[in-house]
Amino acid sequence: MxxxxxxxxxxxxxxxxxxxxxxxxxxxxxxxxxxxxxxxxxxxxxxxxxxxxxxxxxxxxxxxxxxxxxxxxxxxxxxxxxxxxxxxxxDTLAKLTEDSTEYAAVQQKQISELKKQAAFRKEFLGNLAHELKTPVFSIQGYVLTLLEGGLEDERVNRDFLERALSGVDRISNLLEDLDDIAKLETDRFKLNLVKFNFVQLVKDVFQELETKANHRNIKLKFDKHYEPTFILADANRITQVLVNLVSNSISYGIDGGETSVSINVYDKKKILVEVSDNGVGMAKEHIPRLFERFYRVDKSRERNIGGSGLGLAIVKHVLEVHKQTLTVRSTEGIGSTFSFTLDLA
Ligand SMILES: Nc1ncnc2c1ncn2[C@@H]1O[C@H](COP(=O)(O)OP(=O)(O)OP(=O)(O)O)[C@@H](O)[C@H]1O
Ligand SMILES: [Mg+2]
Structure with missing residues (x-):
């Protein structure tokens, strides 16, 4: 029965x-x-x-x-x-089974979300401590050496102070980047939308990064001649996006290589901007995590370059608050292309 x-x-x-x-x-x-x-x-x-x-x-x-x-x-x-x-x-028992299964599924989802957040916090704090440790220890070393007699030694005192200062600069850049991300993440963040010529902005960014590019003999160029193209966006934030992308293309480029920017109008309302380089590129498995804070493809290689892995996280956040898309294509040993959209004014 x-x-x-x-x-x-x-x-x-x-x-x-x-x-x-x-x-x-x-x-x-x-x-x-x-x-x-x-x-x-x-x-x-x-x-x-x-x-x-x-x-x-x-x-x-x-x-x-x-x-x-x-x-x-x-x-x-x-x-x-x-x-x-x-x-x-x-039907009561059947409904109870259905409701409790649904309840269990929701709980499971919440638990895995909380677990993810906990893991993220742990990783974030670990990364932050790691990033701060290197410059703080080096500043500590230089200051101690200065106190233990280096201060009176004309041959090293200025040099040590400058090195300590570069450690301080590094920490200050890191904190500024983190502060930027935190600001961009708050719902109350307001974009200062203005109309400006994007072609001019690219030229300005090229000029700003010229010295860095010259160090590695990397050419910065447009893929063709462009007429002024007016877009509606937060000019400072978009400058930040472009500086980060072009600066990465130089950092992870090859000596004597090149970085090229292209602009294409589509749907009559938007432009698609592409920043391409023929640098070291990266394997496919890195792409999904590339925009996470502190994520670096090759930890040892970037140590020498000095990046902390926050640049692309900022790029992603800025474009997200502009409600624009960002994609990346990359092949190890061949190069990378970062593309994003912007609204025409
Ligand atoms: N154009 C590129 N070519 C190859 N690898 C890249 C390129 N851009 C970024 N990467 C990889 O992605 C990682 C994350 O880049 P991101 O700009 O976020 O950090 P970073 O350059 O290391 O440090 P930061 O920009 O904060 O100074 C880099 O460490 C690098 O490994
Ligand atoms: Mg970077």
């Missing part, structure tokens, strides 16, 4: 009780030779079955309703005493 429905449990119980009563009555009849007739035994047994069926059904339903109410209290996080009575029907 299928005992999954409460009515079946009550029925099983009352049939058993009926059987028990019948056996007892038959025994009494046989042992004490009382005048119990077969029809009376049958009548009493049947009455027992019917009455106990009614009582059992009532009790089982009440018991289940109470229990289900407690379960719903847990699921909905409400006080059990304040919840309405559960009206038990044949």
């Amino acid at each position: 299928n005992l999954s429905k409460p009515i079946y449990i009550a029925l099983a119980g009352s049939l058993l009780l009926g059987l028990l009563v019948t056996i007892i009555l038959v025994l009494i009849k046989n042992l004490s030779a009382t005048g119990l007739s077969g029809s009376i035994i049958l009548l009493v047994s049947l009455t027992t079955v019917v009455l106990s069926l009614l009582i059992f059904t009532f009790l089982v339903r009440r018991y289940l309703s109470e229990k289900i109410k407690v379960i719903y209290g847990i699921i909905t996080n409400e006080q059990v005493s304040e919840m309405p009575e559960v009206n038990f029907t044949n």
Whole structure:
């Protein structure tokens, strides 16, 4: 018998009780030779079955309703005493199974989200401590050497102070980058949208990074001649995007290589900007994590270059608040192309 429905449990119980009563009555009849007739035994047994069926059904339903109410209290996080009575029907158990499965799925999702956040916090703090440790230790070293006599030594005092200062600069850049990301992440962050000539901005950024590019003999160029192209965006933030991308293309470029910027109008409303280099590139597996804070493809290689892995996180955030897209294509040993969209003014 299928005992999954409460009515079946009550029925099983009352049939058993009926059987028990019948056996007892038959025994009494046989042992004490009382005048119990077969029809009376049958009548009493049947009455027992019917009455106990009614009582059992009532009790089982009440018991289940109470229990289900407690379960719903847990699921909905409400006080059990304040919840309405559960009206038990044949569908109640099926609905409870469905609701609790749904509840379990939501809880599971929340737990994995919290776990992810906890792991992220741990990693973030670890990365931050690591990034701060190097410059702080070097500043500490130079200051101690100066205090222990270096200060009076004309040959090293200025040099050590300058080195300590470069450590301070590094920390200050790092904090500025983190502050930028934190600002961009707040909902209240306001973009200062203005109309400006993007072609001119690229030229300005090329000029700003010319010395850095010359150090590695890298050519910065447009892929062709462009007429002025006016866009509507936060000029300072977009400058930051371009500086980060072009600066990366130089840092991870090859000596004597080149960086090229192209602009294409599409849909008459937008431009697609591409910053391409023929540098070291990267393997596919790095691309999904590239825009995470502190993520660097080759930790040892970048140590010499001095980046902390925040540049692309800022680029991603800036374009996100502009509601624009950003994609990257890259092949190890061949080069990389970072593309993003902007709104035409
Ligand atoms: N054009 C590129 N070619 C090859 N690898 C790149 C390029 N741009 C970025 N990367 C890889 O992506 C990583 C993350 O770049 P990101 O700009 O976020 O950090 P960074 O340059 O190391 O430091 P920061 O920009 O904060 O000074 C880099 O460390 C580098 O490994
Ligand atoms: Mg960078």
